[in-house]
Amino acid sequence: MTNKPTVLVQGAESIDEVPGLERIAERAGLRFAATPEALSEGIRDAEIVLGWDFRAGALQGVWGNANALKWIQWAGAGVDAIMLDALRDSDVVLTNVAGVFDKPVAEFTLATILAFAKHLPQNTRLQQTRTWKHRQTEAIDGKRVLIVGAGSIGTCIGQLLKAVGMQVAGLSRRGRDNDPVFGTVHPLDKLNDELANTDYVVLIPALTAVTRGMFGAAQFEAMGTSARFLNLGRGALVDEAALVDALNTGSIAGAGLDVFSTEPLPDDSPLWGMDQVIVSPHISGDLVESPDQMAEIFLDNFDRYLRGDTLRNVVDKQKGYVGV
Secondary structure, eight states: OOSOOEEEEETOSSGGGSTTGGGGTTTSEEEEEOSHHHHHHHTTSOSEEEEOOTTSOTTTTTGGGOSSOOEEEESSSOOTTTOOHHHHTSSOEEEOOTTTTHHHHHHHHHHHHHHHHTTHHHHHHHHHTTOOOOOOOOOOTTOEEEEEOOSHHHHHHHHHHHHTTOEEEEEESSOEEEETTTEEEEEGGGHHHHHTTOSEEEEOOOOOTTTTTOBSHHHHHHHOTTOEEEEOSOGGGBOHHHHHHHHHHTSSSEEEESOOSSSSOOTTOGGGGOTTEEEOOSOTTOOTTHHHHHHHHHHHHHHHHHHTOOOSSBOBTTTTBSOO
């Protein structure tokens, strides 16, 4: 095939690291960039970039070298790690792997809620000291969950929690009526009003200029002392110092945190030592099957690209996510 597009795979050293990539080896000029130096050089004539390491700020410092770039496939749902102003204002198409993480994050959300309600962290601590201590646990049936970010992941969370008997409410950027899962989805400016009388708050919106720092002292105060807070979105959505204060003062009952303002979470963070906090290392959406699913979206999109068809999961770069 002549005029094969050059595909630069960021975050990988060889074809073996991306499942199924050999399927396009004869139709693409494959290059690999596992280091910033290799990325800076390889992006010079790349027509397509597959961002395989979705936690890296891949384009910082190398955008000026992107002379031929037409399409970026990002192997993550959130695109905040690469959303430069120059990319936002360019003609480069940006796609992501929306849909891959919906069910895993929903399952992780339910698992975290059950861990709190059934005292699973306490069970582990008591087991380690061989302590037999009877206690009562909590029901989740009928408890109210506010899901902040009612996109595809938030909707999937709502479906699962609703199926186990929880009451679910949703917020999104604009809000909407007649939603099949939430009924009325409230706009984000109603956040503080909706936080009252909520047992669990699940934070899962895209990180944008609108949502950055959206949760602070006022929001934790509005939640009430029996509520638990789950952040599965991005650390920068939350004022972490205000969260620590809310936990220390008992303004909220606990927190399940999968994302943090600094990752890995620093050793000296007080969050590590709080019994009412569940810390996980940004794994809520990651399954052993995820790389295959993410690669499959890219391979399908590559076929579409060669045919001139519309790509899947095109990100609205002004909003920072796929969808309305």
